[in-house]
Amino acid sequence: MKNNLDNVELVLPIKESTSTQGLFKKFKQNLREAVMGTEQDFTQGSIDRAIMLLSIPMVLEMSMESLFAIVDVFFVARLGADAIATVGLTESILTLIFAVAMGLSMATTALVARRIGEKSPEDAAKVAVQAIIVGTVISLAIGVVAIFLTPTLFQLMGASQGVISTGTTYARVMLGGNITIMMLFLINAIFRGAGDAAIAMRVLIISNLCNIILDPCLIFGLGPFPELGVTGAAIATTSGRAIGVIYQLWALFSNNRIKIKPEHLGINLSVMKQLLKISLGGIFQYLVATASWLGLVRMVAIFGENALAGYTIALRVIVFAILPSWGMSNAAATLVGQNLGAELPERAEKSVWRTGLINMIFLAFVTVVFVLFAEPIVRLFTSDTQVVFYGVSCLIYVSYGYIFYAYGMVMVQAFNGAGDTTTPTIINLCCYWLFQIPLAYVLATKTTMGAQGVFIAITIAESVLAVVGVLVFRRGYWKNRKI
Numbered sequence: 001m002k003n004n005l006d007n008v009e010l011v012l013p014i015k016e017s018t019s020t021q022g023l024f025k026k027f028k029q030n031l032r033e034a035v036m037g038t039e040q041d042f043t044q045g046s047i048d049r050a051i052m053l054l055s056i057p058m059v060l061e062m063s064m065e066s067l068f069a070i071v072d073v074f075f076v077a078r079l080g081a082d083a084i085a086t087v088g089l090t091e092s093i094l095t096l097i098f099a100v101a102m103g104l105s106m107a108t109t110a111l112v113a114r115r116i117g118e119k120s121p122e123d124a125a126k127v128a129v130q131a132i133i134v135g136t137v138i139s140l141a142i143g144v145v146a147i148f149l150t151p152t153l154f155q156l157m158g159a160s161q162g163v164i165s166t167g168t169t170y171a172r173v174m175l176g177g178n179i180t181i182m183m184l185f186l187i188n189a190i191f192r193g194a195g196d197a198a199i200a201m202r203v204l205i206i207s208n209l210c211n212i213i214l215d216p217c218l219i220f221g222l223g224p225f226p227e228l229g230v231t232g233a234a235i236a237t238t239s240g241r242a243i244g245v246i247y248q249l250w251a252l253f254s255n256n257r258i259k260i261k262p263e264h265l266g267i268n269l270s271v272m273k274q275l276l277k278i279s280l281g282g283i284f285q286y287l288v289a290t291a292s293w294l295g296l297v298r299m300v301a302i303f304g305e306n307a308l309a310g311y312t313i314a315l316r317v318i319v320f321a322i323l324p325s326w327g328m329s330n331a332a333a334t335l336v337g338q339n340l341g342a343e344l345p346e347r348a349e350k351s352v353w354r355t356g357l358i359n360m361i362f363l364a365f366v367t368v369v370f371v372l373f374a375e376p377i378v379r380l381f382t383s384d385t386q387v388v389f390y391g392v393s394c395l396i397y398v399s400y401g402y403i404f405y406a407y408g409m410v411m412v413q414a415f416n417g418a419g420d421t422t423t424p425t426i427i428n429l430c431c432y433w434l435f436q437i438p439l440a441y442v443l444a445t446k447t448t449m450g451a452q453g454v455f456i457a458i459t460i461a462e463s464v465l466a467v468v469g470v471l472v473f474r475r476g477y478w479k480n481r482k483i
Helices: 002-036 047-079 081-117 121-156 161-176 178-193 197-220 230-254 269-301 305-341 345-379 385-399 402-417 422-445 451-473
Strands: none
Touching: 047 081, 047 197, 047 230, 047 305, 047 345, 081 121, 081 161, 081 178, 081 230, 081 269, 081 305, 081 402, 121 161, 121 178, 121 269, 161 178, 161 230, 178 197, 178 230, 178 305, 197 230, 197 305, 269 305, 269 422, 269 451, 305 345, 305 385, 305 402, 305 451, 345 385, 345 402, 385 451, 402 422, 402 451, 422 451
């Protein structure tokens, strides 16, 4: 009897160890496939595995996108508060361009994913070409107008004369070169819709490496490079993005999952009309959201350059944390689009709930980090006491709502992935313009909170948006959306 018991005691740990090793080996395999890229049918098999294979490269992609602003602020902060404010105001104006790019990208992802789910890669390629044509025309028009209006835009944003003098050229380079932003968003949206998120991730890695190398060289005049100050940051960022676009175009013409051929080139009015129909709702959706952020920046500017600089730094850090979550949300959009295309609405819904749960766990961890280490994080960018005060306040207050944001952003992208841009637009309009802006104004100007009232309003409004999004999503009408 004793020997038998001994045998049992010896066998159990071995089985447990083997199971653990097997899980770890499987995780490593999935991680490698996610990063390196692999052809998968996301309408079949494990949903958790599908989320992992899509989310990991998308999280890395979004992190790389946010790194552009982080790197710029890190180096530009050495030039003083005016330079930091320049980056903040320009980025605020660029959010309008981001809104157009994201609206087009959302429609592109939805249509490409739906066509891939329907097993029609040729139709997906047609959508890709039309998206690039539309994006190019829009970005060129925006660039020409923005170059001439830059000083006026700065004045409308409440910039001081010092900021206008310091940052006009910086803003003109960034706004004039917005086609690189548009193409990065659009072509990566094509890859994501096709389920090839690994290429989109590599594009942003290449772009950021170029930006990280060029930024200090052009800002401070290292080696053979001229010392261009804050303008150097704009040239470095635009150049890095342009190199990424070149890589995108090469990949798009040689990709296996969605490959553009000569017969796909040219204008296809029926596809373009369908793309624009969905895009207009998406663009307005993001314009509503980003324009509200511009309103918040204008309110913060009332309290001086230190408040604006602190808010700018905190916002860059917040974006760095939130964009990985947007990566997971984009994974949900792809899964919704492909599964609806394959006529699997229940699988699409389950994918959204699972993604939301994973996102919530991630952002709960980020909340703890920001609450505990807000000041050390902000001090990485500046040592100015007043700037640090506002930056820390913004970081802490906004992070309190992260758990709510986790589900809110996934729900919004789920609607978009289904091709329903109207519902998120209405939610954004109500929660931002009818609730957040008035609340921020009251808290900031009618109480003693000052700029901190704006930060608190952001947390409350984003939390309300998340609750509303979940309630509407549960109604399930999005499952019957035809595009």
